[in-house]
Structures are given as C-alpha cells and as structure tokens.
Amino acid sequence: MLLELTEIHTFYGLSHILFGVSLEVAQGETVCLLGRNGVGKTTTLRSIMGLTPPRSGSINIFGKDIKDKQPFEIARMGVGLVPEDRLIFPDLTVGENLEIAMKEKNNVRGWTFEKIYKLFSVLKERNRQLGGTLSGGEQQMLAIARTLMGNPRLLLLDEPSAGLSPIMVQAVEDHIHLLKKEGMTILLTEQNSHSALKVSDRAYILEKGRVVWQGKASVLKKNPVIMKNYLGV
Numbered sequence: 001m002l003l004e005l006t007e008i009h010t011f012y013g014l015s016h017i018l019f020g021v022s023l024e025v026a027q028g029e030t031v032c033l034l035g036r037n038g039v040g041k042t043t044t045l046r047s048i049m050g051l052t053p054p055r056s057g058s059i060n061i062f063g064k065d066i067k068d069k070q071p072f073e074i075a076r077m078g079v080g081l082v083p084e085d086r087l088i089f090p091d092l093t094v095g096e097n098l099e100i101a102m103k104e105k106n107n108v109r110g111w112t113f114e115k116i117y118k119l120f121s122v123l124k125e126r127n128r129q130l131g132g133t134l135s136g137g138e139q140q141m142l143a144i145a146r147t148l149m150g151n152p153r154l155l156l157l158d159e160p161s162a163g164l165s166p167i168m169v170q171a172v173e174d175h176i177h178l179l180k181k182e183g184m185t186i187l188l189t190e191q192n193s194h195s196a197l198k199v200s201d202r203a204y205i206l207e208k209g210r211v212v213w214q215g216k217a218s219v220l221k222k223n224p225v226i227m228k229n230y231l232g233v
Ligand SMILES: Nc1ncnc2c1ncn2[C@@H]1O[C@H](COP(=O)(O)OP(=O)(O)O)[C@@H](O)[C@H]1O
Pocket: 012, 015, 017, 035, 036, 037, 038, 039, 040, 041, 042, 043, 044
C-alpha cells in the first residue's frame, strides 16, 4: 500500500469532521473519494497532506507514519496536492507557472518540460499566455502539470472536474487516464461521481465524515440504489 489511513479523526477547532476514516491506495491505483458537498472530502486530503493533521488514528505514506510531519515534508516525500481552487499564478505565463514549480533545475529524472508538454499539448500551445487568461479547464491542466513538476509519486486531486464544461471534464478524464498509464498513483475526490467512476479502479463514499461504502468502481457504477442513497444521482 502506498497510502494507508487508519481510523482517522480530524477536527477544525472543536468541530469534529472525520469520524474514523480508513482508506488505502495501492501503487498504481486510481481511487476516488465520493460524497456530497461538506461530507469531508477536502478534509481527508488536508489530513493526508499534513495541513489539518488528524487528532487520532494514523496515516502511512510509502510505508512511513507521517505523524508530526509538516506539509512541506510530506510534499518532499513525494505527495502532490492539486487543490480545488487550483491556485495557479494568474500574472505568470504558463511556462513560468511550470518553471517555478520545478523541484530542481535540469530535472532530468522525473517530469520535464518536454514530458509535460507532450502530455498536455494545450499547455505547449499556450506556453507564453498568462495563467489568468486560460479557460477553467486549461487552468486545471496547468494546476495538475505544475504539481507533476514536483515529481510526486502520489497525486491528490481535489474535485478536478468542478466547474468545468462537459468537454473539459472529458479532457481532464483523458489526462487522468494518461497519468495512470504512466504508472501514477492517484487519489481524487469528486461530487461528480459519474466522471470519477470512469477513471477510478476503486471508490469510497463518505457521508458526514464516515466511510459508508467502499468497493470496485465497476460495481458502484451498476448499483443505482447506492448511488441514489449516498450521492443523490
Ligand atoms: N477551515 C474550516 N473550519 C471549520 N470548519 C470547516 C473548515 N473547512 C471545512 N469545514 C467544515 O468541515 C466539513 C467538511 O468540509 P470539507 O472537507 O470541505 O467537505 P467536502 O470537501 O466534502 O465538500 C463541512 O461541514 C465544512 O463546513
């Protein structure tokens, strides 16, 4: 297992948000965390990243307990988070956004400009354009590409399809498939379960901070009762 959450309880101040969430992601897997708005999907990713560490339970990444590790240390271990609000630099060009995210100059061993531009051809076309002038879908591509520049072994995507047009949702799905082919391990959250299930091997459903269902994506797709009960779709 590349990522293993065991019975984590996470709080914001006095607000108890996650109630004993357990979840695992194996090397090379794409796993989605589904659930309605406010159930704790982002909080789960923040717990993994060390931004809001759980108060109890444990998180193992690449076999190491991350207790007491700072977010930058967790990032350095090889975890990359693409937040829902994307946080690209609007006043920098696409190329500059990528360049400042690069971990080392002459990054030959991992993700290079060539490799990124091969995978995200739209970014190559828009290389000199300012980040803020990109469409929502292109900004999502840039946010993912920028995180890849840090050479993560585990990629966390927070609602990658949120706010995108159907065509751009499709483009994001295609890129998740390509990353999977590259051997990337991915944990993504989505309210858009239809999109997430297309790219995922397995799924977890959260409801009020608890895992209420887990299993193969192919099984969930064929189970309208569960989909309706927990996801309202
Ligand atoms: N910084 C915060 N302080 C207090 N409560 C928060 C904070 N962020 C989120 N919450 C609450 O935690 C719950 C889970 O939020 P979140 O993890 O963002 O859900 P999701 O990503 O599934 O929409 C919600 O009830 C939300 O209002």
